[in-house]
Amino acid sequence: MRPLPVNFIIGAVLVALVVGVAALSLIWTPHDPTNLNIRGKFGDPSAVNWLGTDQLGRDIVSQLMAAARNSMTVALVAVLLGGSIGVALGLLASAIGGWVEDIVMRLADLGFAFPALLFAIMLAAVFGPSLTNAVLAIAFINIPIFARVARASANQIWTREYVLAARAAGMNKLAITRDHILPNIAAAVIVQATIEFAVAILAEAALSYLGLGAQPPASSWGRMLSEAQTLMYLAPELAIYPGLCIVIAVLGFGLLGDGLRDITDPRLVRAR
Amino acid sequence: MFEMRNMTVRFVIGEALRDASLRVAPGDRVGIVGESGSGKSMLAACLMGMVPDAATLSGTLTIDAIDMTQASETTWQTIRARRAAMIFQEPMSALNPLRRVGDTVAEPMRVHLGLSKAQAMARVMALFEEVGMPDPVARLRMFPHELSGGQRQRVLIALALACDPELLIADEPTTALDANVALKITDLLVHLSKSRNMALVFISHDLAAVARATTDVAVMYGGDIVERGPTAEVLAAPEHPYTQGLLAARPDPRAMPRDADGVRRRLPTIPGTVPPLYAMAQGCRFSGRCSSERSECAKVKPKPAGPRDVACHAVLREAT
Numbered sequence: 067m068r069p070l071p072v073n074f075i076i077g078a079v080l081v082a083l084v085v086g087v088a089a090l091s092l093i094w095t096p097h098d099p100t101n102l103n104i105r106g107k108f109g110d111p112s113a114v115n116w117l118g119t120d121q122l123g124r125d126i127v128s129q130l131m132a133a134a135r136n137s138m139t140v141a142l143v144a145v146l147l148g149g150s151i152g153v154a155l156g157l158l159a160s161a162i163g164g165w166v167e168d169i170v171m172r173l174a175d176l177g178f179a180f181p182a183l184l185f186a187i188m189l190a191a192v193f194g195p196s197l198t199n200a201v202l203a204i205a206f207i208n209i210p211i212f213a214r215v216a217r218a219s220a221n222q223i224w225t226r227e228y229v230l231a232a233r234a235a236g237m238n239k240l241a242i243t244r245d246h247i248l249p250n251i252a253a254a255v256i257v258q259a260t261i262e263f264a265v266a267i268l269a270e271a272a273l274s275y276l277g278l279g280a281q282p283p284a285s286s287w288g289r290m291l292s293e294a295q296t297l298m299y300l301a302p303e304l305a306i307y308p309g310l311c312i313v314i315a316v317l318g319f320g321l322l323g324d325g326l327r328d329i330t331d332p333r334l335v336r337a338r
Numbered sequence: 339m340f341e342m343r344n345m346t347v348r349f350v351i352g353e354a355l356r357d358a359s360l361r362v363a364p365g366d367r368v369g370i371v372g373e374s375g376s377g378k379s380m381l382a383a384c385l386m387g388m389v390p391d392a393a394t395l396s397g398t399l400t401i402d403a404i405d406m407t408q409a410s411e412t413t414w415q416t417i418r419a420r421r422a423a424m425i426f427q428e429p430m431s432a433l434n435p436l437r438r439v440g441d442t443v444a445e446p447m448r449v450h451l452g453l454s455k456a457q458a459m460a461r462v463m464a465l466f467e468e469v470g471m472p473d474p475v476a477r478l479r480m481f482p483h484e485l486s487g488g489q490r491q492r493v494l495i496a497l498a499l500a501c502d503p504e505l506l507i508a509d510e511p512t513t514a515l516d517a518n519v520a521l522k523i524t525d526l527l528v529h530l531s532k533s534r535n536m537a538l539v540f541i542s543h544d545l546a547a548v549a550r551a552t553t554d555v556a557v558m559y560g561g562d563i564v565e566r567g568p569t570a571e572v573l574a575a576p577e578h579p580y581t582q583g584l585l586a587a588r589p590d591p592r593a594m595p596r597d598a599d600g601v602r603r604r605l606p607t608i609p610g611t612v613p614p615l616y617a618m619a620q621g622c623r624f625s626g627r628c629s630s631e632r633s634e635c636a637k638v639k640p641k642p643a644g645p646r647d648v649a650c651h652a653v654l655r656e657a658t
């Protein structure tokens with residue numbers, strides 16, 4: 067067996083770290099992340115508050131952990147929702163072809179024409195700022211991406227001889243899609259989902275930074291960043307910690323996706 | 339009884355099948371011979387109702403006197419597997435790499451016959467035994483890549499037999515196999531045809547396999563059926579110039595590699611290649627490559643005539 071690609075290993079370690087921390091925050095954080103302690107504001111790192119406290123005296127480690135959980139939840143729900151709708155549309159387009167395929171794909175093109183984040187901001191602005199609307203907005207911008215990936219991969223599989231054999235055995239298009247097309251495009255879809263996960267984390271941070279995502283008192287890396295912005299000269303570490311968390315999470319999922327692609331499609335690996 | 343009359347399959351760039359007629363009754367074993375691009379597979383696609391959407395059809399196809407020419411895709415789905423089934427040239431690519439072969443074979447039974455998973459699996463077992471699969475119980479749960487080429491082709495045959503079809507179309511079933519495995523698969527198909535009284539349409543460019551498997555044969559060139567008749571007679575005394583050329587181009591293991599003067603003997607070939615569809619002659623499509631060509635050949639399509647339905651101006655002229 068070939069050795070695992072380096073980007074896959076690094077990505078997997080970073081993702082394990084972030085997901086592990088997020089999972090841990092479900093049952094335990096060092097302190098209550100919403101517990102105010104005005105007297106202890108801007109506390110230095112100590113045995114009690116490992117990374118110190120913020121301008122309201124909240125424990126930073128606890129906030130980062132709770133934010134990781136929120137980020138993961140948003141990204142997971144958004145990618146699953148947008149991904150399943152997108153894949154379903156892509157499979158439909160591929161199976162039926164003709165004008166149905168044209169309409170679905172032109173709508174996808176339309177979705178691509180808008181800058182994704184700007185579109186999410188618009189949706190969040192129209193429907194009001196909340197975590198749910200942020201999730202829906204991010205899910206929505208994922209639909210055309212998955213529709214394209216699913217349709218392109220599915221079109222390839224439809225030309226395979228085993229699909230012809232299934233047709234010769236009297237299978238209808240729904241059964242063929244379920245039994246032959248979907249399992250064979252799963253690899254491409256999973257790779258795309260991992261990469262889109264990173265994009266969703268970034269989008270959630272951006273929306274929260276703009277005040278369109280997580281609302282107080284819910285923790286979010288993006289919101290921590292925006293709150294720290296005004297205190298940049300007083301306490302730069304308040305911006306650095308959530309910033310680093312975003313970098314680690316996005317980089318981790320991005321590398322993991324790239325690595326998965328290298329593993330599932332060896333033709334794409336360039337000579338290094 | 340499958341009966342095709344004057345079937346023409348027309349694409350924008352040309353006709354892939356011209357005026358093809360074919361009758362297949364239960365128990366018949368019919369060979370279709372011709373080189374790549376001769377329309378053999380298009381003929382098979384017509385019998386399965388699987389002609390690409392881009393094509394326009396004319397002519398009639400009846401199954402037990404029921405007209406199928408205008409049948410919908412949904413109607414065809416009830417015909418496929420139950421009445422007509424098909425096996426393919428490349429058994430590896432004709433099997434989904436991600437499905438256990440038992441599930442693949444069970445699928446049409448569950449869809450068409452409404453069997454439960456357990457019932458279907460029991461039948462798959464019986465089918466695997468019928469097609470001579472070694473150790474069928476263990477094979478049920480294997481993936482295609484775990485099987486040998488011959489075993490994969492046996493899986494595909496079992497898949498085709500799943501719903502007891504009246505007609506089995508084998509589209510170059512032995513081309514991708516070793517010579518000795520090909521022989522066994524050919525014999526298996528003949529045996530199945532006899533034991534089930536199932537019609538067999540055997541498509542191949544391997545004349546030896548066709549001679550072994552079939553009782554009747556139709557020779558195709560460029561979308562035309564140029565000659566047909568009992569296999570033994572056609573192969574022993576071919577009438578159409580194309581059939582003659584095809585037979586002459588067989589390597590003969592008994593021939594000496596050098597003739598009396600010590601000159602290396604060359605395998606006779608038919609000069610030229612099959613032209614692409616858009617460049618086909620209006621008349622006889624073999625014109626341009628034919629050794630006994632006449633002036634009218636390229637312009638006028640020869641009418642099939644005589645007991646062998648030979649479509650050739652030169653043969654026709656000689657006979658009259």
